[in-house]
Amino acid sequence: MKFLLTGAVFFPMLSAVIGYIIGRKNKEMRNYFADAVTGIEFGVFLYLLIRMLTVGGNGEIAELPGICGMGLFFTLDGFRALYGAIAAFMWFMSTLFSREYFAHYRNRNRYYLFLLLTLGATEGVFLSADFYTAFIFFEIMSLASYVWVAHDEKKESLRAAATYLAVAVIGGLVMLMGIFLLYDMTGTLRYDQLTGLSAQIANPAGNFAGLNGGEAVGTAGRGVGSAVSTGRLWAAGLCILFGFGAKAGAFPLHIWLPKAHPVAPAPASALLSGILTKAGMFGILILSSRIFLGDAAFGSLILVIGIATMAVGAVLALFSVDLKRTLACSSVSQIGFILVGVGMSGLLAEENALALRGSFLHMVNHSLIKLALFMAAGVVFMNVHKLDLNEVQGFGRKKPLLHYIFLMGALGIGGMPLWNGYISKTLIHESIVEYIELINEGAAAGFFSVDTMRGIEWAFLVSGGLTVAYMLKLYVVLFVEKNGNPQTQERFDSLKGSYMDKTSTAALTISATLLPIMGFFPNQIMNPLADLGYGFLQGSVKAYGMASWFSFENLKGAGISIGIGVLIYLIIVRLWLVEKKEGKTVYVNRWYKYLDLEDVVYRPVLLKALPFVFGVICRVLDSLVDFVVVFLRKTVYRDSEIPHELEEGTPLTHALGCVANGWKRLCNATIHRKNPRDVDYEHKFAMIYEELSEVGTIISRSLSFGLLLFCIGLIITVVYLLL
Numbered sequence: 152m153k154f155l156l157t158g159a160v161f162f163p164m165l166s167a168v169i170g171y172i173i174g175r176k177n178k179e180m181r182n183y184f185a186d187a188v189t190g191i192e193f194g195v196f197l198y199l200l201i202r203m204l205t206v207g208g209n210g211e212i213a214e215l216p217g218i219c220g221m222g223l224f225f226t227l228d229g230f231r232a233l234y235g236a237i238a239a240f241m242w243f244m245s246t247l248f249s250r251e252y253f254a255h256y257r258n259r260n261r262y263y264l265f266l267l268l269t270l271g272a273t274e275g276v277f278l279s280a281d282f283y284t285a286f287i288f289f290e291i292m293s294l295a296s297y298v299w300v301a302h303d304e305k306k307e308s309l310r311a312a313a314t315y316l317a318v319a320v321i322g323g324l325v326m327l328m329g330i331f332l333l334y335d336m337t338g339t340l341r342y343d344q345l346t347g348l349s350a351q352i353a354n355p356a357g358n359f360a361g362l363n364g365g366e367a368v369g370t371a372g373r374g375v376g377s378a379v380s381t382g383r384l385w386a387a388g389l390c391i392l393f394g395f396g397a398k399a400g401a402f403p404l405h406i407w408l409p410k411a412h413p414v415a416p417a418p419a420s421a422l423l424s425g426i427l428t429k430a431g432m433f434g435i436l437i438l439s440s441r442i443f444l445g446d447a448a449f450g451s452l453i454l455v456i457g458i459a460t461m462a463v464g465a466v467l468a469l470f471s472v473d474l475k476r477t478l479a480c481s482s483v484s485q486i487g488f489i490l491v492g493v494g495m496s497g498l499l500a501e502e503n504a505l506a507l508r509g510s511f512l513h514m515v516n517h518s519l520i521k522l523a524l525f526m527a528a529g530v531v532f533m534n535v536h537k538l539d540l541n542e543v544q545g546f547g548r549k550k551p552l553l554h555y556i557f558l559m560g561a562l563g564i565g566g567m568p569l570w571n572g573y574i575s576k577t578l579i580h581e582s583i584v585e586y587i588e589l590i591n592e593g594a595a596a597g598f599f600s601v602d603t604m605r606g607i608e609w610a611f612l613v614s615g616g617l618t619v620a621y622m623l624k625l626y627v628v629l630f631v632e633k634n635g636n637p638q639t640q641e642r643f644d645s646l647k648g649s650y651m652d653k654t655s656t657a658a659l660t661i662s663a664t665l666l667p668i669m670g671f672f673p674n675q676i677m678n679p680l681a682d683l684g685y686g687f688l689q690g691s692v693k694a695y696g697m698a699s700w701f702s703f704e705n706l707k708g709a710g711i712s713i714g715i716g717v718l719i720y721l722i723i724v725r726l727w728l729v730e731k732k733e734g735k736t737v738y739v740n741r742w743y744k745y746l747d748l749e750d751v752v753y754r755p756v757l758l759k760a761l762p763f764v765f766g767v768i769c770r771v772l773d774s775l776v777d778f779v780v781v782f783l784r785k786t787v788y789r790d791s792e793i794p795h796e797l798e799e800g801t802p803l804t805h806a807l808g809c810v811a812n813g814w815k816r817l818c819n820a821t822i823h824r825k826n827p828r829d830v831d832y833e834h835k836f837a838m839i840y841e842e843l844s845e846v847g848t849i850i851s852r853s854l855s856f857g858l859l860l861f862c863i864g865l866i867i868t869v870v871y872l873l874l
Contacts, residue, residue: 157213159199159235159278162195163267164272167268168264169184185263189270195239196232196235203227203232204679211226212224212280221340223284224283229685233515234429238273239270246266247657250655256302262416266419269292272292273426273427275292276430281339282330282342286323290323294319296419299423300315300415303416307414310410311414312411314407322398322404326395327394329386329388329389336384336387345442346441347441347444349384349443350445352380394434395431398430398431398434399429399486401460405486409476409483412478412482413475421526421529425518425525432490435490445497450493454490454494454495454497457491457494458607461484461488462487463484464481465621468484469728470740472738473538474540475528484614485513487614488576489514491583495582499586512680519571523556523560526556526658531547534650540628541738544628544634545628545640546634548640550647556660556662557629559664560666561625563666563670564618566618567709569671574700577700581708587601616712616718617719619716620717620719620724624728635737727741799834800834800837800840808837811832812831
């Protein structure tokens with residue numbers, strides 16, 4: 152088992168290098184090799200998942216001591232086995248689709264190299280048993296996936312990649328600060344040893360070990376019961392939340408998603424949206440189900456972030472006129488739905504079964520839904536080479552298979568009954584209703600009133616309606632309306648069965664068919680999947696089954712969202728976001744540029760204002776040190792007078808000066824007799840020496856020189872840790 156865990160992480164990373172070497176000689180062989188690697192990876196995780204279902208074995212640790220200083224730790228449970236299998240399945244399907252999608256692309260060898268590197272790093276995050284291991288592979292994953300976004304090397308691609316990398320690096324550095332704080336407080340970074348830490352600090356006399364009896368942290372002698380330790384824990388938690396939230400695409404760190412997805416290749420977009428955002432959610436779940444288990448304050452914070460993310464993403468998707476940007480903004484919104492479920496689990500504490508199961512299942516559902524939708528968008532792009540809705544309008548007409556694939560994804564993400572998204576959204580909605588009932592009974596912890604929670608419930612339902620509206624917009628554009636140019640529509644219709652090959656057809660059809668199957672059999676499929684996450688999520692109740700998933704009460708929430716979505720589409724989309732020009736239907740981008748957080752806030756502040764402010768501060772501090780030194784030498788430590796003038800220069804400058812002066816006299820008597828030179832080289836060399844000495848003294852005493860030496864030392868330390 153330990154060999155399989157470490158092999159599942161490092162096998163794709165080693166294969167990436169081998170595949171790159173193969174690709175230098177034979178590109179077709181490289182493609183088959185990548186298919187085989189991702190297929191084997193999926194097979195390994197499928198075996199681990201089946202073994203977990205039949206034999207069990209939660210908590211076994213695979214350790215690689217000494218690597219990166221603190222060692223690497225991997226473990227397996229139901230959650231990790233399932234999500235590792237989902238990640239491997241999505242990589243396998245995306246790799247199969249990549250063969251046709253990249254047929255006419257440049258730099259394919261580079262793409263496959265980083266595709267497999269990112270697979271290994273992502274599995275390393277999901278299998279990690281401590282924050283240090285998660286951080287190492289989280290950063291590898293972020294840096295390797297940067298190449299996906301920049302793959303085209305166009306101006307917009309490089310700009311979006313720079314935004315993605317900036318968010319990833321800043322998030323990683325802030326997360327690292329939180330990890331340092333957490334380790335200083337507890338002496339451990341292992342997830343199983345941090346269970347219930349927040350409650351233990353709040354009640355140091357108790358022996359809180361979590362709802363499932365997780366191992367409590369040994370904190371004797373660290374003063375964990377003090378107010379300072381509570382503040383430090385929250386500081387650490389917020390830093391770690393910042394890092395994982397940036398990757399998950401949580402508001403207001405979501406800015407990279409709408410920019411990166413439209414420019415990245417479609418197979419990469421499917422993985423960025425479906426899996427890499429879930430690596431961020433994995434870290435947030437660690438915080439909520441371990442460190443802040445049952446903490447109402449932390450749950451309230453996550454709930455607020457979730458509501459904002461859910462609403463902002465849905466509104467951005469509704470206004471978008473770019474196919475992949477709409478799906479990217481949709482990912483932001485769906486991450487918000489998941490965060491709402493995570494937040495509700497913190498508020499419900501011991502009654503958190505509905506919320507945890509709903510958030511976990513919506514993670515699974517969103518991953519699989521976005522795999523189908525982004526690959527369908529990829530089919531459109533590789534045939535049309537455009538993403539603007541006005542230019543791809545009517546492409547899906549007379550293409551029943553593509554129609555089926557897209558419709559399965561649209562119905563799933565819209566929460567339509569009998570599709571998988573309905574099940575998870577229903578659970579999250581029911582957890583909100585349950586919390587409202589607890590408030591009425593006076594048995595709920597937290598800061599929200601009944602009216603506030605009812606407002607949150609309506610925000611949830613309206614956001615679901617917005618999801619229906621923008622997916623209906625895409626569906627009508629692709630499969631109902633005709634293109635404004637009759638010749639273009641005729642060319643679209645002529646493609647029929649030639650718009651994708653058999654391998655791509657199989658990958659897309661399998662991915663899409665899973666969605667209704669999961670929704671048709673919730674008790675047989677969805678409930679067992681939710682049970683797999685029980686140990687990891689520290690749920691209070693293991694088994695949960697609704698008397699009827701499709702009862703009137705459960706259907707009512709979905710019906711309200713669908714009704715709101717249809718109204719939004721008919722009123723806002725058809726009457727405001729669409730114009731008729733010369734008898735043609737034209738979709739208009741009415742989103743104001745000054746609402747773009749990246750261009751209005753982040754780039755001006757982070758790239759201009761903050762560097763200027765800190766540059767001024769550093770200059771003042773640097774000059775201040777020199778001023779204090781000069782002031783003290785002129786006053787308190789004033790130099791004493793000397794009885795005679797010191798000899799200038801050094802023996803070396805004196806010797807060189809004598810030689811130069813002798814050569815000067817010789818030249819003046821011969822070749823320079825008409826224009827003799829009158830330079831005292833002994834004095835000149837002495838002055839040069841004094842100037843260099845003075846400059847060296849100033850540099851060595853300056854703050855800038857000290858910071859430079861600190862940076863060099865830090866780089867050496869990092870290299871040492873890595874090697």
